[in-house]
Amino acid sequence: MTTKKEAADAVLAAKVRLGLTWTDLAEALGTPLAWTTAALLGQHPVPKEQAERAAEILELPADAVTALRLQPTRGALESPVPTDPTIYRFYEVLQVYGPTIKELIHEQFGDGIMSAINFRLDVRRVPDPAGDRVVVTLDGKFLPYQW
Structure with missing residues (x-):
């Protein structure tokens, strides 16, 4: 199979x-x-x-x-730290900005997370005189922690 x-x-x-x-x-x-x-x-x-x-x-x-x-095993990469330069840049962005994103989510929404299940993704090109920009939108539903 x-x-x-x-x-x-x-x-x-x-x-x-x-x-x-x-x-x-x-x-x-x-x-x-x-x-x-x-x-x-x-x-x-x-x-x-x-x-x-x-x-x-x-x-x-x-x-x-x-x-x-078939049901996938989601998020499975071939190595723990991605080596492909494009994918690695997202890893790098999360290393640098992950704590900031977390803090801003908690400050603006409360204790919870952004869903990766109820989620939308968009990638688009935006012309810029200094070189075209890559705009990535991650749009996930807020899920409050329930204690």
Whole structure:
């Protein structure tokens, strides 16, 4: 049986081979861009209809549909500290600004956390004369601790 990792690798290879973008796939599946990308990279279970459609578009075998539908082990990286420069920068941002984010959440909302389950993500490009900016929006529901 194909694993979620193997299915994700097949998705990436097919995406390149077919000249598709994540936006193309999200539009074809009728799902949000960030969710689609994460799901096809193995971070979410893909509902049957979308898994079948993705496999059709990407010309994947039937066992890839099953793998895409499996419950994932979320957040599993290949190393505890990411080595990919783009992913490492987010790790670095959280090392520097994590305590600040935590303090501001507690000050503005109270004792609790930002949900990563009831969550939205957006990545966009903003032109800037000094060089285009990467704007990443992390939008999670506040979950108060309940004692």
